[in-house]
Amino acid sequence: MSKKESLIERDEGLLFALSGTFQDEDIWVIDSGASRHMTGRSHQLKTLSKGKSAYFVELGDNKSYPVKGIGSSFIKLEDGSNIHLNNILFVPGLHKNLLSISSLEDKGDRVAFIDGKVVVWAKDSSIEQVEVIGIQEGRLYRLISPINHALFHTEISPCELWHRRFGHLHFKILPTLNSIVDGIPDLKEDHEGVCKGCALSKNTKRPFGSNASRSKEILDLIRSDVYGPMTPKSLGGHLYYVTFIDDHSRKPWVYLMKTKDEVFTKFQEFKAKVVNLTKRRIKILRFDNGGEYTSKEIIVFCKEFGIKRELIVPYNPEQNEVVGRKNRFIEESVKAMIHDQDLPKFLWGEATKLTVYIQNRCPHRSLDKKTPEEVFIWEEAIY
Numbered sequence: 001m002s003k004k005e006s007l008i009e010r011d012e013g014l015l016f017a018l019s020g021t022f023q024d025e026d027i028w029v030i031d032s033g034a035s036r037h038m039t040g041r042s043h044q045l046k047t048l049s050k051g052k053s054a055y056f057v058e059l060g061d062n063k064s065y066p067v068k069g070i071g072s073s074f075i076k077l078e079d080g081s082n083i084h085l086n087n088i089l090f091v092p093g094l095h096k097n098l099l100s101i102s103s104l105e106d107k108g109d110r111v112a113f114i115d116g117k118v119v120v121w122a123k124d125s126s127i128e129q130v131e132v133i134g135i136q137e138g139r140l141y142r143l144i145s146p147i148n149h150a151l152f153h154t155e156i157s158p159c160e161l162w163h164r165r166f167g168h169l170h171f172k173i174l175p176t177l178n179s180i181v182d183g184i185p186d187l188k189e190d191h192e193g194v195c196k197g198c199a200l201s202k203n204t205k206r207p208f209g210s211n212a213s214r215s216k217e218i219l220d221l222i223r224s225d226v227y228g229p230m231t232p233k234s235l236g237g238h239l240y241y242v243t244f245i246d247d248h249s250r251k252p253w254v255y256l257m258k259t260k261d262e263v264f265t266k267f268q269e270f271k272a273k274v275v276n277l278t279k280r281r282i283k284i285l286r287f288d289n290g291g292e293y294t295s296k297e298i299i300v301f302c303k304e305f306g307i308k309r310e311l312i313v314p315y316n317p318e319q320n321e322v323v324g325r326k327n328r329f330i331e332e333s334v335k336a337m338i339h340d341q342d343l344p345k346f347l348w349g350e351a352t353k354l355t356v357y358i359q360n361r362c363p364h365r366s367l368d369k370k371t372p373e374e375v376f377i378w379e380e381a382i383y
């Protein structure tokens with residue numbers, strides 16, 4: 001008996017519901033209920049080892065169909081690409097092709113059905129590796145793209161890879177990273193043409209950020225601003241985000257919010273965190289004219305802790321430069337990540353938090369090319 005046949009013999013009984021099918025016999029349905037990849041059409045299989053099996057698949061018509069073999073396939077997709085699948089059960093009587101989510105997850109992939117799309121990412125990977133592999137049609141999800149991320153690390157050049165890992169960082173900064181940040185390889189400025197994400201997001205970031213003067217010590221001045229409403233809502237149902245930037249270190253923090261009036265609780269949260277971490281006081285909170293900063297509770301809170309509230313003078317370019325530039329950096333990185341990988345836009349919340357994490361570990365012009373994280377905690381950032 002071949003190895004493949006013995007695999008069938010060892011298999012447990014399989015159960016799943018038949019919820020419908022497509023007219024086109026070549027379409028693969030992405031199925032969260034199927035415990036293995038299956039097809040009833042032998043022409044879908046490139047290799048097929050037929051074997052006598054005592055195992056059955058129960059379909060939605062309440063009948064059981066025997067497993068007659070196991071095979072592999074190169075599935076051709078509409079965009080001309082191929083996906084290679086192994087261990088596909090051959091089940092005559094099954095009138096569709098099923099791509100099993102649990103089989104993908106067994107291989108270390110993570111899968112989610114969100115907003116009419118099927119997204120896949122490798123376990124422990126970050127958001128830039130999320131891929132849309134399927135779309136919803138009626139009550140079914142069909143496969144539209146191959147799962148590429150296994151190729152991501154092997155085919156892309158280190159410069160292109162770290163450009164993306166750093167939220168589409170300017171290529172000019174790449175060679176400086178190695179001496180500033182632990183764990184980064186020696187990189188050149190090289191890149192292959194224009195990055196798709198940067199082109200589509202019109203990413204025009206300057207390499208090293210603003211050169212504006214800064215306050216003397218950390219927490220002397222915190223700049224804050226609120227952004228939104230964003231469309232669509234984020235994955236977690238958020239519409240806004242608030243940033244707090246420490247002027248001395250240029251280190252930003254970001255909090256996602258469902259409504260603007262959450263600014264007060266987010267500021268309390270932020271203050272508790274940084275004061276506990278540094279044992280210093282926040283001296284000034286600077287903000288624009290938004291009503292969320294002039295609520296009675298914020299005024300009372302600031303008074304209680306001796307925090308001076310300072311309003312940005314409208315149209316003062318110097319006062320606005322730091323916060324404006326920081327926000328553009330966040331916005332452009334988020335757009336580049338989303339466009340580069342064709343991700344659904346509702347992932348902006350996750351991309352925003354990732355961008356801030358990255359930005360804290362990027363060299364900054366006004367910090368003598370040190371990173372905000374390093375200046376804030378007085379140690380070299382470690383990855």
Ligand SMILES: [Zn+2]
Pocket residue numbers: 163164168169195196197198199336
């Ligand atoms: Zn890019």
